[in-house]
Amino acid sequence: MRLPSNAFSSNLYSLNSLLQHNTHPSALARPQQFYLFRSHHLRPPSSHTRPSSCLPYQPNFPSAIPARTLSLFNRPTSPFSMSSDAKSFYELKAQLPGGKTFDFDQLRGKVVLIVNVASKCGFTPQYKGLQALYDKYKDRGFIILGFPCNQADTDAARGTHAQFGGQEPESDEKIAQFCELNHGVTFPLMAKSDVNGDNTNEVYRWLKSQKAGLLGLTRIKWNFEKFLIDREGKVVHRWASTTSPEAIDAEVAKLL
Template sequence: MTTVHDFSASTLDGQQLPLKAFAGKVLLIVNTASACGFTPQYEQLEALQRMLGPRGFAVLGFPCNQFGGQEPGTAQEIAEFCATKYDVTFPMFGKIDVNGDNALPLFTYLKDEKPGILGSKAIKWNFTKFLVDRSGKVVARHGSATTPQALIPEIERLL
């Protein structure tokens, strides 16, 4: 059976990172953007990472420029923005597509495992969140309007 741990992705610094490195952790996988109305969610994502990280939790951020061109920067610009504006310590990956023919295979898998409203698979906007249990199984999908803070009870049950 395929799990999130069977995939890998390039980090912002260009290193290939197998997601099996996160085996045994509860994950929140998020497509991010630096110039979006939901960008302030970085603050809550980082707060979750700091609060729950020591208990086996990790946020994984995947910048995406497919929604309104809201992530136009280079990898270095994204890294600098995340570090200086939000002091992000969780892993950030290279810019990806989440929809279409060039979608990162991980996101194709996430969408297949947890379709959205009325069974739609396409991600609608930045800051869509996928919650993954310790075994790598996708257990929930939340849209952009769901704040990271609102997910604490759900994450706590998986820890």
Template sequence: MLLLKNTPEVDSHVSEFYNFTPLTNQGDEFPFIQLLNKVVLIVNTASKCGFTKQYKTLEKLYEKYHDRGLVIVAFPCNQFLHQEPGTRDDIREFCSFAYGVTFPLMQKVNVNGDHCDPVYAWLKSQKKGLFGLKHVMWNFEKFLVNKKGEVVKRHCSFVDPAKLEDDIVRLLDEDV
């Protein structure tokens, strides 16, 4: 993971969120600075999980609100009962063919532990999860980030992405 340091676009008045540059499923850099003034939903995903069907709802939300500034970013994760065992090509093909996913798909990461991805370390430091826990409890946990790069909500896996629509619309309607 690369971090942008004091570039003209990123200064001390902008959220740390925009300093991250994870890698896409294809291995390309995905600088979060491009998400400035957008509403972002970050989800750790898995293709062999009971919650995998949430991809369908996530894609519907993305299609409906992308033109208004919603970006959904999926981080595949194999930490929970090895429910994302595939290669990056397997993951990309599964998401595309099974659910028609068009939102950004990142490389597989760890969301907990010693090798936790920096994006997830930061997200978890901003908003505690279910029962006040810091760690991600399972696949399809969701972090909702406003246009200023602030984590405003964190939802456990059991929360259907459709239930986030009102919050997403409210955040899209906010002035920066």
């Protein structure tokens, strides 16, 4: 197919380029192919037809990210910028399965890795790497806390839907069984809760107030983001879902 004469005009964009600029983990977890479109028809073709005015395209990324690209993920931030009432990491509390409370005061002097997890995600195999990291360093004062999340996410433009692809739909009991049987998980898992929005749990309100993510946004973008807290209760690292447990081993070891 011949490339249209205006293929490189300013009103043409690539969906692939848009996603890559935002490096959204969900896109990396789901291999996709996109085509070049006129901006006013910016949608992927059906599986049976290919628009006559498009062809597979590998973009040359600009040095700056266009404002319209950033707006895709720059939703109203007021629900996500709320800080926790807790003044320190050790004042936080989390809900355990069965209604019991996990008091963070018991974490004093430990290095802590906190991860929002899901059982049906492209990053779920990271459970094995997390467990290996826990086994390696748990006797030196290291602990991992998993926070399952499958919350409903509502706004006027998009309506209500399961956040992060609805990839943690089961009960707390079934989540624990899945993790133990399939990945040998022995580190603590909290009760399922929200990590974004008005009902964000206390722990994630505090974590996000302490360490922003990509482009300064506080919102958790996908399952298996990681926060590393040192022995003094300070958040020293925040990693995206695409950062594997193996890749952070050295940073954990430095704090022990």
